Structure formats: structure tokens, C-alpha cells
Amino acid sequence: MSNSTAAAVLVTADLDEAIRAVRTLLEVADLKYAEVDFEAEIHDPEVLNRVQEVLSDLEWFARGGEEKGSSEAGDDPAACLPIKVFDWGRPLDRAEPFIAALADSPAVVRWDLNGWPEVPEAGLEAVTLKYAYLTLSVNSRDLYQDEPSRDHTVHVHTHGAEGSERRVEWLAALVGGKATGRVESAPL
Structure with missing residues (x-):
């Protein structure tokens, strides 16, 4: 397993603004084999119902651990709230409906991209597969949903090699953001 570096490029209380930023970044990304992953913590039965409409075969476990309930055991998630949701490899069109279903629940949506483009005028080579991610x-x-907030944060992932900071700055500029200086290690 390796890690990418996730740099925050936009923090906003306006979820619509965050989604517009994600859409803008997806427009420049190579989406050939792209898919989306979900993580969330759900406490509310209504939120659970809405999320299950989007992801009918939801993978989850009780916040107290799998022995307290899980999708693998065939348990009823509504009887095990709060639950942690971990769902991987979904089609891109599931992302926005999932986000809309969340209400105030903390979550992370990660787009696994095929690559970021070459940008000769910024001195950037193309980045493919392994370090091309976008997270909301x-x-x-x-x-990791450790810092619940009314804000929403857009992160772009890089590999920490030479030119990564320029790529983060270039991607941030596309969405009217800036590299905030907040960087997290993200296991891949």
C-alpha cells in the first residue's frame, strides 16, 4: 500500500460551490476508468433511507464494530445506528445523489481518476492512475471525518514529487481556490 498527498484547495460552507469545484476539476481530469468511493458516518434513519436509495447494496458496519452489526452479517443497518459506510468502485453518477442524501452527516467522496493532464505552460507532466484522485x-x-464541520473541503491528491505543489496551485486556481497549506496523507 502507498499513500498520496491530499492538499485542500477549497474550503466553503456552500455545498453547491464545493460541488461546482468538483465538477470543474472533473472536466480537466482523465475519466477513462474513473470510479467513486464513499465513506460516511450515519446517525439518522432518514439519511440512511436516502443513502440506501442511492446505494442499494450498501456496505457498512456499526460504529461500535462489526460485532455490533454489519452488512456482511446481513444485519439491519437501521437497528445498528450509528453506522460507518464504506463503499468502493461505484459509477461516477452515484456521487452527487449520495452527497444530496447526506443532510448534516459527515462523509468523504473520493473520485479515483485515470489521470491529471499535462500542462506545459505550468511545467506539469501528465499524472496517471496512482496519484490522480479528487476528494470532497x-x-x-x-x-477521515475526524473534524466534523459545517464546511466542505475539496482536496486534490498528488504524489509529493517535484511539481506537485505547482499542480495543486494550478488545480486550485481552476476553482477559484488556493492551496490552503493543509495537507493530509491518504492511504490508497
Whole structure:
């Protein structure tokens, strides 16, 4: 397993603004084999119902641990709230409906991209697969929902090599943001 470096490029209390930023970044990304991953903490039965409409075969476990209930055991998630949701490899069109279902629940949506483009005028080579990710932390400032917030944070992932800071700055500029200086290690 390796890690990417996730740099926050936009923090906003306006979820629509965060989604517009994600859409803008997706427009420049290579989406050939792209998919989306979800993590969330759900406390509310209504939120759970809405999330299950988006992801009918939801993977989850009780916040107290799998022995307290899990999708693998065939338990009823509504009887095990609060639950942690971990769902991987979904089609891109599931991201926005999932986000809309969350209400105030903290979550992370990560787009696994095929690559970031070459940008000769910025001195950037193309980045493919392994370090091409985009993450939206919803109702949280970090990648792990450890810092619940009314803010939403857009993170771009790089590999920490030479030119990564320029790529973060270039991507941030596309969405009217800036590299905030907040960087997290993200296991891949």
C-alpha cells in the first residue's frame, strides 16, 4: 500500500460551490476508468433511507464494530445506528445523489481518476492512475471525518514529487481556490 498527498484547495460552507469545484476539476481530469468511493458516518434513519436509495447494496458496519452489526452479517443497518459506510468502485453518477442524501452527516467522496493532464505552460507532466484522485469532505474538514464541520473541503491528491505543489496551485486556481497549506496523507 502507498499513500498520496491530499492538499485542500477549497474550503466553503456552500455545498453547491464545493460541488461546482468538483465538477470543474472533473472536466480537466482523465475519466477513462474513473470510479467513486464513499465513506460516511450515519446517525439518522432518514439519511440512511436516502443513502440506501442511492446505494442499494450498501456496505457498512456499526460504529461500535462489526460485532455490533454489519452488512456482511446481513444485519439491519437501521437497528445498528450509528453506522460507518464504506463503499468502493461505484459509477461516477452515484456521487452527487449520495452527497444530496447526506443532510448534516459527515462523509468523504473520493473520485479515483485515470489521470491529471499535462500542462506545459505550468511545467506539469501528465499524472496517471496512482496519484490522480479528487476528494470532497462533506460536513468535515478532513479525509477521515475526524473534524466534523459545517464546511466542505475539496482536496486534490498528488504524489509529493517535484511539481506537485505547482499542480495543486494550478488545480486550485481552476476553482477559484488556493492551496490552503493543509495537507493530509491518504492511504490508497
